[in-house]
Amino acid sequence: MSRNLFVTALVVLAMCLAANAGTISGKVSGVSGESVVYVDVIQGKTFPAPSEHPLMDQKGLMFTPHIMVVQAGTTVDFLNSDSVAHNVFWTSVGGNKKLTHNLGTWPKGEKRSFKFDNPGAVPLLCNVHPEMAGYIIVSPTPYFATTDKSGAYKIENVPDGSYTLTAWHEGAKGQSKPVTAAGDTKADFTLSK
Amino acid sequence: MLRHRRMFAILFSVAVLLILCGTSQAIPAFSRQYGTSCSTCHVDFPKLNDFGKAFKDAGFKFPKDDESFIKIPPILLGAQANKELFPHSIWPGSIPGLPPIGLRYNHFFQVVSANRNNFNLQDTTGNPANQPFIPRTDFQTGLFSIFTAGNFGSDIAFWVDDDFSVNGANSNGGLGDGYLKFVNVGRFLKLPTDALSLRFGQFELDLPFSQARSWNLSGWDIYAQPNIGAPGQNVNNGFSLDAAAQGVELSGGHQYRGYHYSLAIVNQNTGGTPSPGNNVSPQVSFMSDSNFKDLYGRFSYRFNLESDPASRNEIQAAGATGPRDHTYLSLGTLYFYGRSVQRFSGVTTSNTPVVITAREPFYRVGGDFNFNYHTFNLFGQFLYGRDQNLLPLIPNGLMLPTGFTAGSPAHFSGGFLEADYLVYPWMMTIMRWDRVNSTADFLNGIGADQNAPPASPFLSPVSTVRNRFTPGIQFLIHANIKTSFEYQIRPRQIVYAPGTNTALTSPFRTNSAVAGLEFVY
Numbered sequence: 001m002s003r004n005l006f007v008t009a010l011v012v013l014a015m016c017l018a019a020n021a022g023t024i025s026g027k028v029s030g031v032s033g034e035s036v037v038y039v040d041v042i043q044g045k046t047f048p049a050p051s052e053h054p055l056m057d058q059k060g061l062m063f064t065p066h067i068m069v070v071q072a073g074t075t076v077d078f079l080n081s082d083s084v085a086h087n088v089f090w091t092s093v094g095g096n097k098k099l100t101h102n103l104g105t106w107p108k109g110e111k112r113s114f115k116f117d118n119p120g121a122v123p124l125l126c127n128v129h130p131e132m133a134g135y136i137i138v139s140p141t142p143y144f145a146t147t148d149k150s151g152a153y154k155i156e157n158v159p160d161g162s163y164t165l166t167a168w169h170e171g172a173k174g175q176s177k178p179v180t181a182a183g184d185t186k187a188d189f190t191l192s193k
Numbered sequence: 194m195l196r197h198r199r200m201f202a203i204l205f206s207v208a209v210l211l212i213l214c215g216t217s218q219a220i221p222a223f224s225r226q227y228g229t230s231c232s233t234c235h236v237d238f239p240k241l242n243d244f245g246k247a248f249k250d251a252g253f254k255f256p257k258d259d260e261s262f263i264k265i266p267p268i269l270l271g272a273q274a275n276k277e278l279f280p281h282s283i284w285p286g287s288i289p290g291l292p293p294i295g296l297r298y299n300h301f302f303q304v305v306s307a308n309r310n311n312f313n314l315q316d317t318t319g320n321p322a323n324q325p326f327i328p329r330t331d332f333q334t335g336l337f338s339i340f341t342a343g344n345f346g347s348d349i350a351f352w353v354d355d356d357f358s359v360n361g362a363n364s365n366g367g368l369g370d371g372y373l374k375f376v377n378v379g380r381f382l383k384l385p386t387d388a389l390s391l392r393f394g395q396f397e398l399d400l401p402f403s404q405a406r407s408w409n410l411s412g413w414d415i416y417a418q419p420n421i422g423a424p425g426q427n428v429n430n431g432f433s434l435d436a437a438a439q440g441v442e443l444s445g446g447h448q449y450r451g452y453h454y455s456l457a458i459v460n461q462n463t464g465g466t467p468s469p470g471n472n473v474s475p476q477v478s479f480m481s482d483s484n485f486k487d488l489y490g491r492f493s494y495r496f497n498l499e500s501d502p503a504s505r506n507e508i509q510a511a512g513a514t515g516p517r518d519h520t521y522l523s524l525g526t527l528y529f530y531g532r533s534v535q536r537f538s539g540v541t542t543s544n545t546p547v548v549i550t551a552r553e554p555f556y557r558v559g560g561d562f563n564f565n566y567h568t569f570n571l572f573g574q575f576l577y578g579r580d581q582n583l584l585p586l587i588p589n590g591l592m593l594p595t596g597f598t599a600g601s602p603a604h605f606s607g608g609f610l611e612a613d614y615l616v617y618p619w620m621m622t623i624m625r626w627d628r629v630n631s632t633a634d635f636l637n638g639i640g641a642d643q644n645a646p647p648a649s650p651f652l653s654p655v656s657t658v659r660n661r662f663t664p665g666i667q668f669l670i671h672a673n674i675k676t677s678f679e680y681q682i683r684p685r686q687i688v689y690a691p692g693t694n695t696a697l698t699s700p701f702r703t704n705s706a707v708a709g710l711e712f713v714y
Contacts, residue, residue, distance in 0.1 A: 060261055061229050083257035084244070085507065087515030105511040107503075127515035128244070130672070131230045 022183040024165065025154040028147050030190040031169045036069050036137045037153045037189070038144035040164040040176060041119065047142050049073025053113065056124070056134060058086045063124055063134025067170070071142050075115040083108050086126050093138065094120015102127075121168055137168055158185075167191060220342055221673060221713050222293030223253065228264035231672040231713075236518070237621040238675065238713070240408040240613070243518045246448035247508045250387065252350030252376035253342050256508060265290035267346070287346035295342075299335035299711030301410075308701045311688050315697065334361035335711070338369075348376040352396075369405060370396045370437065379445065392442040397435065399444065399455035399491050401525050401561035401574055404435035410679045410709050413574070414627040414661060415607045420555065420580045423633035428580045428603040430533040430555055436462060438489070439480050449508055449519075450497050457489040461531055482534045483552065493525030493561070512567075523563040530556045533580060540593045551597050555580040559608070568615035575608040605631040607659075623665040623679075632657045638687075639694045655700045659684035677709040 028035040050071055057064040059081040070076060080086050089102035096118070103112050116122065116138045124134035137144070143163075145153040158181045166176040167189040179187045224231060231238050234245030241249065247256045255262050271285030309327045316323040340354035354369040372394025379389030397405040404416045416435040422428025440459030446452040460481035497519045499505040509516040532552045539549035559576035580603045585594035607629035614622045638653030665679040685700040 060264075061227065061233075082261070084255065084262075085509050085511065085516035089514065102514040104513055105516050107507075107511075128509070128517075129229055129233055131228065 021157045021159045023156050024185045026188040028151040028189045031172050035147040035169040037167045038139035039141045040166045041140040053077045067135045069137045069144050072119050072140050077111045077113050079111045090122045093118045093122050221295040239406045243449045243509045289343045293343040295340050297338045297713045301333040302708045304706045306704045350374040372396045388445045390444050395439045413609045415576045422603040423636040426582050426603050427584050428582050452494050454492045458486045485532045487531035489529045491527040495523035497521045520566050525561045527559045551583040553581045553583045570613040573610040577606045579604040619669040621667045625663040627661040629659045655685040655687050674712045679707045681705050
């Protein structure tokens with residue numbers, strides 16, 4: 001009896017929490033193309049790492065997709081689909097140059113994986129094709145979104161609360177701002193290069 | 194006066210030649226077509242990395258899956274299905290989606306040593322015209338060139354490069370290379386892949402190290418060495434290995450691993466007097482002065498020394514932090530056989546005036562090596578040249594020759610050794626040693642007559658051996674902009690009184706520092 005009551009209470013609590021989860025939406029202007037907006041570190045809160053491995057491909061001398069957003073703790077698979085040799089390396093994670101890493105070389109059709117624990121932007125490079133560039137944006141929370149062509153974004157299922165919201169765009173200065181999420185919340189960014 | 198004018202011209206031409214021999218070319222058209230950087234194919238343009246060598250071997254294509262890399266699709270000159278109609282249709286080919294044109298410009302600045310005007314000591318007339326002044330410093334406009342290259346489909350590659358402007362003047366530079374290359378034609382004979390290709394047109398001989406596409410500011414001396422012969426010899430062969438040749442070439446193998454060979458049949462192109470060629474209407478001219486065609490052959494084998502067998506056979510080695518050029522040792526040899534033509538006024542045995550022609554056999558033979566370890570590259574070339582030296586045979590009682598007889602051959606030897614080290618991807622240091630051993634050049638310098646100056650551009654070397662040491666450094670400002678510096682410690686020279694062996698100076702070197710700036714786009 002008491003056990004049933006406990007489960008019921010949990011369900012009610014979860015429903016209440018869900019009822020208090022809203023969206024953060026807005027627009028990133030001042031730049032063109034895809035931007036990324038994510039909720040920054042929430043003190044005292046951790047999130048389980050996703051189990052799926054998103055794929056970053058190297059095809060036709062390009063990183064595909066050009067920009068990938070993952071939650072911290074995600075393992076990304078790097079595939080070489082080209083018949084030429086590539087490698088993948090990055091010089092920093094979130095501007096921290098101590099986190100530089102080089103995955104080496106592997107042939108066509110094979111993958112190498114890397115788990116991204118540290119949040120921030122990871123600029124991907126290939127040391128034989130310097131024109132190749134890709135980005136993995138590691139979000140410390142599961143609350144992130146990419147913008148559409150107009151710069152609009154929408155982060156869903158964000159619990160009510162006070163957060164720091166960060167916008168990132170390739171080649172632009174990142175921008176963070178405090179936001180209090182309650183239901184549907186608006187937050188716009190104007191970025192500059 | 195003639196001698197001084199000639200000296201002035203020669204000295205300057207030496208300087209300019211030293212500067213401009215390095216007619217480097219990278220191919221921005223390929224960057225556009227594939228959307229990739231120059232460094233995909235070049236170490237320090239135009240020096241090719243292993244992938245660039247494979248790209249060239251394949252006929253200016255990616256060696257595998259070329260279509261998947263092209264960002265600008267080619268224009269089809271006929272649907273592929275037309276192949277099934279052949280011979281009742283034209284075999285379908287293609288042209289690049291954008292005209293594959295690259296342009297190049299360079300500019301130079303040089304500083305020559307203080308003793309650069311020593312040769313004016315030979316003049317005692319006091320006539321300023323006989324004592325031209327060579328400035329200590331000089332800015333020089335180099336080349337503005339166009340080059341186009343690519344693939345027409347069906348493994349037919351093309352290349353044309355031409356100089357619009359040379360030394361700031363208008364289009365007097367002329368054609369460099371212009372050819373079609375039918376890659377892997379051996380497939381029609383069921384030969385192994387890439388065992389046989391065919392090139393037709395005007396091209397630089399398949400030298401171990403391309404002088405036409407050298408990354409150095411100055412060319413390698415031995416490749417530009419003619420064989421003029423000493424006083425008393427009848428050799429006047431202006432041929433040098435770096436000259437463009439017209440003909441056909443068979444080749445096979447790869448530059449990035451295993452064997453490579455080439456066999457070329459090319460026009461004779463000597464310093465002899467060309468035939469006039471004006472007796473055909475409409476008038477035609479000739480590139481050559483002989484029916485005989487010169488022959489050139491080269492064979493090399495490259496040992497890739499990577500310990501991992503899989504990596505060893507790839508185009509580039511799989512380094513720990515990314516693909517890189519292999520550690521390798523390449524050994525090669527070359528041989529050129531030709532005939533040098535000279536025409537003289539002669540007589541028949543019955544003393545009837547005729548033109549007699551010396552068709553003097555000559556050959557050049559050499560060996561080369563190329564060793565690479567990561568970003569360090571050491572390579573060298575040895576070359577030996579020999580000309581038969583056919584002397585005019587003047588029978589007793591006649592004033593003019595009736596024919597020729599073999600004399601003491603004229604020969605030279607030498608080579609170069611060069612070490613390149615890539616300090617950073619954008620900075621390469623170079624150390625070179627050029628050496629030429631020519632007794633004829635030495636004797637010509639001593640015995641130079643005021644009215645018959647030596648043809649050798651080295652004027653009066655102190656000895657038969659000329660050594661040149663050339664440290665240098667090159668910086669890529671961008672992948673397509675390069676600035677280069679060379680300090681040439683040039684061979685020792687000496688100035689003699691005209692027509693005598695009385696030295697007017699102590700031995701000296703006309704060292705020079707050269708800076709170059711070039712860009713391609």
